[in-house]
Amino acid sequence: MKPIQKILGMLVVMVMMAGCAELDQLAKNVQGSMPQENSLGKIIAGLKEALSIGTGNAVLDVSHVGGYFKNQAIKILLPQEIQQTGDMLRKFGFGKVVNDFEHSMNTAAEQAAPKAKAIFIDAITQMTFDDARRILNGPDTAATDYLKAKTSIDIAGLFRPIITDSMNKVGVTRLYKQMVEPLKMLPIDSPVPVDLDAYVTEKALNGLFLMVAEEEKKIRLNPAARVTDLLKDVFGNMRGKY
Secondary structure, eight states, rough: OOOHHHHHHHHHHHHHHHHHHHHHHHHHHHHHHHHHHHHHHHHHHHHHHHHHEEEHHHHHHHSTTTTTTOOOTTOOOOOOOGGHHHHHHHHTHHHHHHHHHHHHHHHHHHHHGGGGGHHHHHHTTOOOHHHHHHHHOOTTTTHHHHHHHHHHOOOOOOHHHHHHHHHHHHHHHHHHHHHHHHGTTTTTTOOOOOOOOHHOOOOOOHHHHHHHHHHHHHHHHGGOOOOOHHHHHHHHTTOOOO
């Protein structure tokens, strides 16, 4: 064999050996990353399960009769623009009219709430590994914050027409007129006009997310709220590892 052919042969062998070494290192890197990917897969599954349970419980809580009205944390009160008006009416014996008006706004919110469930599920299914890391290592309402960012606009858009229709059915506008009618006989200014549809929609959304946040904190902080093995595993002792 000619010297040049020997040299070329040696170069081919060296390249092949180097390639094998690189492939071997690549394989080790992949193998080293697999446990973490598997763990992250379990984390994201656990977070999705937690969100599914938490949002389901929250929607159920606010959707039943009195879900908003009987819960002082989320009860929809008179708009700020007419709170003084309401207080004045109560003093003059028109408390029932004011109470009926408040009750009708809360009823509208309760009837709209179930529609949020499908939007929540869609946002939960789209969760990425990066989302999971941020949520797991974030504050006690990090998952709720994720849902707010992903769903608020869509839920508000879905809620408003339902709330408008519901308020028409339960007579919110009629009750509002009944509430302000006695003012004509009293020495006070007329109340500032209020966009009731927008107001009730905003308050309904705020109340729903407050309940979702409470459900999330239960799962994070209370072992008894981790009702599945997956939740116990993910939230038991994994914060800060990723």
